[in-house]
Amino acid sequence: MSNDIKPIDLASVDWVLNTTRSVRQRLDFDRPVPMALIDEALNIALQAPTGANTQTWRFMVITEQKSKDLIADCYRRAAGAYVEGKTGLSKTGVTMMREYEEADLRQQQKAAMMKSGGYLMQHMQRAPVMVIPLIEGRFEHDDVFTQASMWGSILPATWSLMLALRARRIASAWTTLHLQYEREISDALGIPENYTQAALLPIAWLTGGDLHPAKRLPVNEVTYRDRWGQH
Numbered sequence: 001m002s003n004d005i006k007p008i009d010l011a012s013v014d015w016v017l018n019t020t021r022s023v024r025q026r027l028d029f030d031r032p033v034p035m036a037l038i039d040e041a042l043n044i045a046l047q048a049p050t051g052a053n054t055q056t057w058r059f060m061v062i063t064e065q066k067s068k069d070l071i072a073d074c075y076r077r078a079a080g081a082y083v084e085g086k087t088g089l090s091k092t093g094v095t096m097m098r099e100y101e102e103a104d105l106r107q108q109q110k111a112a113m114m115k116s117g118g119y120l121m122q123h124m125q126r127a128p129v130m131v132i133p134l135i136e137g138r139f140e141h142d143d144v145f146t147q148a149s150m151w152g153s154i155l156p157a158t159w160s161l162m163l164a165l166r167a168r169r170i171a172s173a174w175t176t177l178h179l180q181y182e183r184e185i186s187d188a189l190g191i192p193e194n195y196t197q198a199a200l201l202p203i204a205w206l207t208g209g210d211l212h213p214a215k216r217l218p219v220n221e222v223t224y225r226d227r228w229g230q231h
C-alpha cells in the first residue's frame, strides 16, 4: 500500500454534499444519459458500507419505456392516494401531510415541495433512466436491530449514487412513494420475492443553472451534547 496521501479538493467535495437536491422540475427528459456515467456512479456507490460486509445489494437500472411507464403509473397512483390521505399507511413521522407552525421553515417549504412533487408525478416516465436500489431479504416485521442493519446496508449506497451523479452534473430525485406498489413493480421487472426495494431514483441531466445549498433546521436545534435537550 502506498503512503501517499491524496490531496482532497475540499471545496468541491463540500459543494457536492451541500447541493445534492431531490431534483423534480429540472430533469432534462430529452438528453440521453450515457450508461458509462451511470456505471461510474454505481461503482462509487459500491464503496458504501454494508452490515458485516454482506453486499447483498442489487441495483435495477431501467431504461425500457414500458417499464418506466409502469413504474410511473404506480408512483402516480400512490402519490395521488398519499396526497388525499387515502393510503392507509402508518402515520409514523415521515409524511408531507404533517403540519408545523406557520413560522417553521418546513411549513414554508411545503408549497414548493408539493408543486415540484406534482410535476414529477406527471412526468416521471420521461426520465431517461430510473434506478431502484434493492437489498436481499424482507425485514418489515423484524426487530429494530435487523431493520437498521438492512436499511443501513442499502441507503448509504443510494445516497452515494446520488452524490456521484451530482458530481457529474447529473440530477436525480430520492423517491419512495412507488413502494406502495412494490410487488407490482417487482413482478413486472422479475425481481425475486425475497428482495426489498429501497427507493426509486429518476435520473437525468440537470437543466437550468446550478443547484444550491438548502435551508435546513439549524444544527444547534437538532444536536444535543451529552444529555438529551442539552446544548
Ligand SMILES: Cc1cc2nc3c(=O)[nH]c(=O)nc-3n(C[C@H](O)[C@H](O)[C@H](O)COP(=O)(O)O)c2cc1C
Residues within 6 Å of the ligand: 020, 021, 022, 023, 024, 113, 116, 117, 120, 173, 174, 175, 176, 177, 178, 214
Ligand atoms: C426517504 C425519503 C423518501 C422520499 N420520498 C419522496 C417521494 O416519494 N417523492 C418525492 O417527490 N420526494 C421524495 N423525497 C424527497 C424529499 O421530499 C426531499 O429530500 C426533501 O424535501 C428535501 O429536499 P432536497 O432533497 O431537495 O434537499 C424523499 C426523500 C427521502 C430521504
